[in-house]
Amino acid sequence: MNGYAGKILRINLSDHTYKTEQLDHDMALKYIGGRGLGSKIMADEVSPTVDAFDPENKVIIATGPLTGTPTPAGGRYMVVTKSPLTGTIASSNSGGFWGSELKFAGYDLLILEGKSPKPVNVFIEDDKISFKDAGHVWGKIVSETTSILAEEAPDKAKILCIGPAGENLSKIAAVMNDINRAAGRSGVGAVVGSKNLKAIVVKGSSKPTIADSEKLKELVKESRGKLKDNGVTGQGLPTYGTAVLVNIINESGVFPTNNFQTTYFDKAENISGEHLAENFLIKRESCFACPIACGRYTKADEVEGGGPEYETIWAFGAACGIDDMKSVIKANFWCNEMGLDTISAGVTIAAAMELYQRGKITDADIDEGLSLKWGAGDSLVEWVKKMGRRDGLIGDKLAEGSYRMAEHFGMPEVAMAVKKQELPAYDPRGIRGQGLQYATSNRGGCHVRGYMISPEILGLPQKLDRFAIDGKAEWVKIFQDLTAFIDSAGLCLFTSFAIDGEGYANLTNAVLGTDFTQEDILEAGDRIWNLERDYNLKAGIDPSQDTLPKRLLKDPIPDGPSKGNVTRLEEMLPKYYEIRGWSEKGIPKAETLEKLGV
Amino acid sequence: MEIKVRLFATLRENRGKELQLSLQDKATPEDVINKLEIAKADVAILLVNGKDGNYTRELNEGDVVSIFPPVGGG
Structure with missing residues (x-):
């Protein structure tokens, strides 16, 4: 079985047993792997109405068929489960x-079932699987957990774990790996915590087989050349990291500031990628088989570590009215240590600041010495730590994410979230397609389910008028479908700045020995999208939730280059439903599901 | 007329972040990049007052021209 390892490892945490199963090759080709295949297994095995923290919920950790191959940036893995934050898949x-190490150990997917009676770590070394008590690392931060387990593990083993936030069931907790990489969104770390699983240590010794290794070598060379020649992946991202976006998004007047109350941050230069590179960057970091190396390794005073990314800089920066880069770097560092999603953490603090501004949170509610005033960078790190440990009233409410926190304090409308997941760093009022994408994302507020910033702001693959309505539904669908494929193949989305659908099809075919066309991979993406939609509908996430916070629909941007705009979602949604093959009410038609074989 | 130019990322090298330029009337963004010796191939995004610009549209007194090389992320 080329590309795929050919095996699934099913782990029962309740009784510390496991079994190995053969991968269904036909099913794998239909849903590709990663996000798609993980979602298919969820749909087959886990009731959509299950409570996220019920032991009946499962966590599927899935590589794609290109994970662990020489394909550029082919090191991704997915954590698929029922989300405690959104209630969606x-x-x-x-x-x-x-992720690549899991593949080398011989597994395409891990299926984690049940709940351990007490904290446990799972060690995987090829076909040797062991369960070890995790009492000594439970409660510990991510770097410390990783160091301790590295001592107990085979040389060069890779370590995935949760931090205190996941243990404490924070609904915005991440799964962390290699200390500072995160499967960040939707609270997947809390589901792992609910199973009393602290870490998975993996070491493998075999490489996946390649159908046509000569052809792949040629295509890898060509793809690497495209990535190097492309201005974004060959120059912008390596030099400045993702933070290079701060200025372009701000200059366009779509950089949400003070919790989306305004969209231009007059101090953006202080938190820009240029400023980061000049003053705080120690070195660049790359993931498995990635020539881009967009990762940053930075230092601010006593803190030194991976990141921060653009989204993080925005969430702890402009969203909170903060222009102190040192505070942002430290907050990012502590999010990684606590195992928190940096987007949701920053946006939830921003929502708390607005609740304070509006008198819903008062000084009496706030821990001594801390502040929730706009721009209060000095308090950021402490809020992150309190969030991770559910310490105090505010810390406990922050850990629930913005929606539940804002609802508790009587003003849910300040939660800048879709399907209860915090929105990322682009105000959709000035980027129409991105607004439609946010509203229809199958995991709630998210930019990387279909990155419309690429055509609407960056001009890639072509420049679209960001204020136009016409044609946006079609673009959103193509971006969502292509992304679903990339996420399932095990590749990094950033490769799509330089590699097109045909390029992905060629790489996939060389690895798997298939004859996929560009149309086939888009159809696979469409299939995955509809499978997720179907699951969400069965989970009770009805189409009325394909919407945005009222502020983004009703309140025009008050000033700056995008002044006067609202999102105009209702003008795009009917067309989107139509081209998806869904009813006017947003339900996939029977013939659509049948055609796609969902 | 006086206009403001903001440069970003690699375009700042040897040029600075923000420049005030005096241009003749009816000058265009093309005149701006020529004056700053920026090759068109190095320009990925051109904004005039925060909105998509083009090389041939005439500028007005006080306009802000923002110029970016290829950038991306997410």
């Missing part, structure tokens, strides 16, 4: 080196 992906 969750699939959060991460880079680093853990």
